[in-house]
Structure formats: structure tokens, C-alpha cells
Amino acid sequence: MGPLIPNNLIPLEWNSIIAILxxxxxxxxxxxxxxSSSRKLAGVFYGYDFAVLKVFFTAAVVSVIGLYYMDYLGYLDITQLYVHPTYLWGAIIGGAIMGVGFVAGGFCPGTSLCAVAIGKLDAWVYVGGILLGIFMFSELFNFIEPIYDGYFLGNITLMDTFSWNPYWFIFIFSIIAIVAFAFSDFVQKKIKKVFY
Known part of the structure; x- marks a missing residue:
């Protein structure tokens, strides 16, 4: 079982270089x-461009199918994968702040750095806002720590929470992705008829 690139093939010291590449x-x-275009990214919220939704759904479906297939073949032990702990209030409040920032600025943190790399000024402003938010969070951490650590649920997944069979979950999630693709195409065509 894993890693996919054993250390005897590539030395441990190369990990950082591989990560950079x-x-x-x-x-x-x-x-x-x-x-790197804020118009393209914000388009999902306004109904004229659903590329972001399609890319993220595709990435999620391919990843989960790939992980469970590698587990099935014995290359990976799915029970050994790290699951980030869930702090419900932090997730809800952080998700709301991230969502408002995404709609208002037209970037998520990763795409904003991509846009900074090609010199977009609005991305510089957005990244400045991220840095200001990080500074404010660190300065106010003692005050907001009870909310940040509030309602700890452990290292859980949806499948654990509802005792779902992972293969049925993957199947249903794939169907949801296909329906979302079809619905987004329908909405995008309607919006284009109205505005173009």
C-alpha cells in the first residue's frame, strides 16, 4: 500500500521541490x-458562467472514485487518510465570510494568488484583504477562540455521520454532479437569452 512514489525511488529531500513543481x-x-478572471469566477453566482462549479464537481467526483478504487486495489488504505477535524461554528462562520468575500471580490484565495502572479490589480487588493483578515483574526483570537473551537465534532465525514455505504454515496454524489451540470447549462442558456 502507498506511497505511490516510494522513498527509495525519490529521496525525501525532493518533497519540497516536487511540491513547488x-x-x-x-x-x-x-x-x-x-x-484568474474574477468575472469568470463570480459568474457562478450570477448565472452566466458555471465553469467553477463544473471543475470543482469534476475534481471531487474523480478524486473520490480514484481514492476508493486505489483502496480496492490495495494501493491505499482509505481508513488511514487524514480527515480534518470539524468545528461546526468555525466552519459555518468561516464559510459565510469566505462566501461573501468570493462574491464581493470575485476570487477565492487560490485563484487570487494566480491572478496576482499575472499582475491583476484587483487581485492585489483582494490578497491585501486576506492579509488584513489574517492579521485581525490573529489579534482577536483570544476573544473568538470559544467560537473557533466551538461544537467540536471530531474527524468525521458525511459517510460516518449518517452511516452511509461509501459506494452508494459515491454513486449518488456522481448523479448529483450530472444533474448539477445539466441544471447549470439550462440556467446559463436562459441567462444568455435575457442579457445577450
């Missing part, structure tokens, strides 16, 4: 896909 390729793909 993967980051460069990821940034290139973001830029090539048009994800």
Missing part, C-alpha cells in the same frame, strides 16, 4: 482555464 503546474492550469 506541482504548484507551478496547478497555477498554470488555473490560468489556462481562465480562473
Amino acid at each position: 506541482i504548484g507551478i503546474v496547478f497555477g498554470f492550469v488555473l490560468e489556462a482555464s481562465g480562473f
